[in-house]
Amino acid sequence: MTNVLINAPKTARPGEIVEIKALILHPMETGFRPGTNGRIIPRNIIERFTATWNGAEIFRMEMSPAIAANPFVSFFAVATESGTIGLRWTGDQGFLVEEQVAIAVG
Amino acid sequence: MRTAWIALGLASVFVATFALAQGAADKRRSGYQDMGEALQKMQDDDTANPGMLFVQLGEQLFGRPAGAANKSCADCHGAGSMKGVAARYPAIPKDADKPVDLEGRINLCRTANQRAEPLAPESRDLLSLEAYVAFQSRGQPIAPPSDPRLAPFRAQGAEIYRRRQGQLNLSCAICHDDNAGKKLAGVTIPQAHPTGYPIYRLEWQALGSLKRRLRNCLIGLRAEAYAYDAPEYVALELYLMDRAKGMLLEAPGVRP
Numbered sequence: 322m323t324n325v326l327i328n329a330p331k332t333a334r335p336g337e338i339v340e341i342k343a344l345i346l347h348p349m350e351t352g353f354r355p356g357t358n359g360r361i362i363p364r365n366i367i368e369r370f371t372a373t374w375n376g377a378e379i380f381r382m383e384m385s386p387a388i389a390a391n392p393f394v395s396f397f398a399v400a401t402e403s404g405t406i407g408l409r410w411t412g413d414q415g416f417l418v419e420e421q422v423a424i425a426v427g
Numbered sequence: 428m429r430t431a432w433i434a435l436g437l438a439s440v441f442v443a444t445f446a447l448a449q450g451a452a453d454k455r456r457s458g459y460q461d462m463g464e465a466l467q468k469m470q471d472d473d474t475a476n477p478g479m480l481f482v483q484l485g486e487q488l489f490g491r492p493a494g495a496a497n498k499s500c501a502d503c504h505g506a507g508s509m510k511g512v513a514a515r516y517p518a519i520p521k522d523a524d525k526p527v528d529l530e531g532r533i534n535l536c537r538t539a540n541q542r543a544e545p546l547a548p549e550s551r552d553l554l555s556l557e558a559y560v561a562f563q564s565r566g567q568p569i570a571p572p573s574d575p576r577l578a579p580f581r582a583q584g585a586e587i588y589r590r591r592q593g594q595l596n597l598s599c600a601i602c603h604d605d606n607a608g609k610k611l612a613g614v615t616i617p618q619a620h621p622t623g624y625p626i627y628r629l630e631w632q633a634l635g636s637l638k639r640r641l642r643n644c645l646i647g648l649r650a651e652a653y654a655y656d657a658p659e660y661v662a663l664e665l666y667l668m669d670r671a672k673g674m675l676l677e678a679p680g681v682r683p
Contacts (some may be wrong), residue, residue, distance in 0.1 A: 324480060324483065324484065326473070326474045326475075326479055326480060326483070327474065328472070328474035328475070330581060342474055344474060344475060344477060344479075344480065346481075346484070347481075349632075352485050375466045389629070390632035390633065391477045391480060391632070393475060393477070
C-alpha cells in the first residue's frame with residue numbers, strides 16, 4: 322500500500338543544489354503512553370531514514386520517540402549525475418519501506 | 428426640501444445596507460487565514476500536507492471491493508467522480524427522511540450497496556475515504572442543498588449553536604460569533620467555518636472529522652459530548668455549512 326509522498330525535482334543542472342522532501346504515514350508510537358486498557362502501548366517508531374543517490378548514501382537520519390506521527394523529512398543534495406534517488410525507512414516491528422525516484426541531470 | 432431629505436435618507440439607508448452586506452461577506456474568514464505562514468504552506472503543498480497521505484489511502488480504498496456484494500466504490504461511482512459532493516453534505520439521501528453527513532453517507536453506501544460492515548467512527552479507513560471524496564471538492568464553494576426538509580434540522584443546529592452548555596455555561600456563538608478573532612490562551616478564536624474537513628490537526632497527529640472537532644469543543648465547555656451517532660452533530664454540521672455557504676472548500680485542511 323502506497324503511503325509515502327515524495328517531492329523531488331525530475332531534472333537538475335549539474336552542480337545544482339536540489340531539495341528532496343519525503344512524507345511517510347507512520348504512527349510513531351512513543352512506547353510511553355498507556356492505552357485504554359491501562360497497559361503501555363509498545364513502542365513503534367521509525368528508527369532510521371537513509372537516502373542514496375545511485376546507491377551511494379547521501380543522507381542519514383536517526384529518529385526518536387519525540388518525533389511526531391507521519392514524519393516529514395527535507396534535505397538537500399548536489400546533483401552530480403542522472404540516476405535514481407533511493408529512500409529507505411526502517412523501524413520497530415520490522416517496518417521497512419523503500420521508494421525510488423528518477424532524476425535526470427544535464 | 429422634504430423630498431430631498433427623504434431621498435438622502437433613502438440613499439444613506441441603501442449605502443448602510445450595502446456596506447452591511449459587503450461587510451458581512453468580507454468578515455467571514457476561514458481558519459486558514461488565521462494560522463501562521465508555515466502552516467499555510469504546509470496545507471498548500473500537496474507533498475507536505477499529511478492529509479494527502481490519507482487522500483492517497485482513500486483512493487486505494489475507493490477502488491477496493493468490499494462486503495458481500497464484492498463491489499468497490501469505484502464500480503458504481505467511477506474514480507474521481509465525486510467532485511462537488513462534499514460541498515453539499517449533510518443532505519437527505521434518497522428514500523430517507525433524516526439528513527446524514529458525508530461519513531454517514533459513506534457508511535450507508537457500505538451497508539446498503541456493498542453489504543459490508545459500517546466503518547467505525549473516526550477509523551482510518553472512514554476518514555481516508557472521506558478525505559478522498561472531500562479532496563475532489565477542493566476549491567469549490569460550499570453549497571448546502573435547498574431541500575426544504577432540511578430546514579427543521581438546520582434550525583435545530585442553530586439552536587444548539589446558541590444554547591449555553593456545560594459547566595462553563597458557554598454556547599458556540601459566544602466564542603465563534605461574539606469573540607471570534609480575539610485570543611483564547613494565546614490562540615486566535617476562529618469563526619468556526621467547516622472549510623477544511625476532514626482536517627489534519629497537528630495536535631491530534633492524525634486526520635479527524637468535524638464531529639471530532641465538535642466533540643473537542645464540547646469537552647472544552649465541560650459539557651457531555653453527544654454519542655458519535657447522535658443526530659445533534661448532523662444538525663450542527665448542517666447549520667455550520669449553511670453559515671459558511673459560498674466559502675471555498677480546502678480539504679484536507681491542516682490546522683494547529
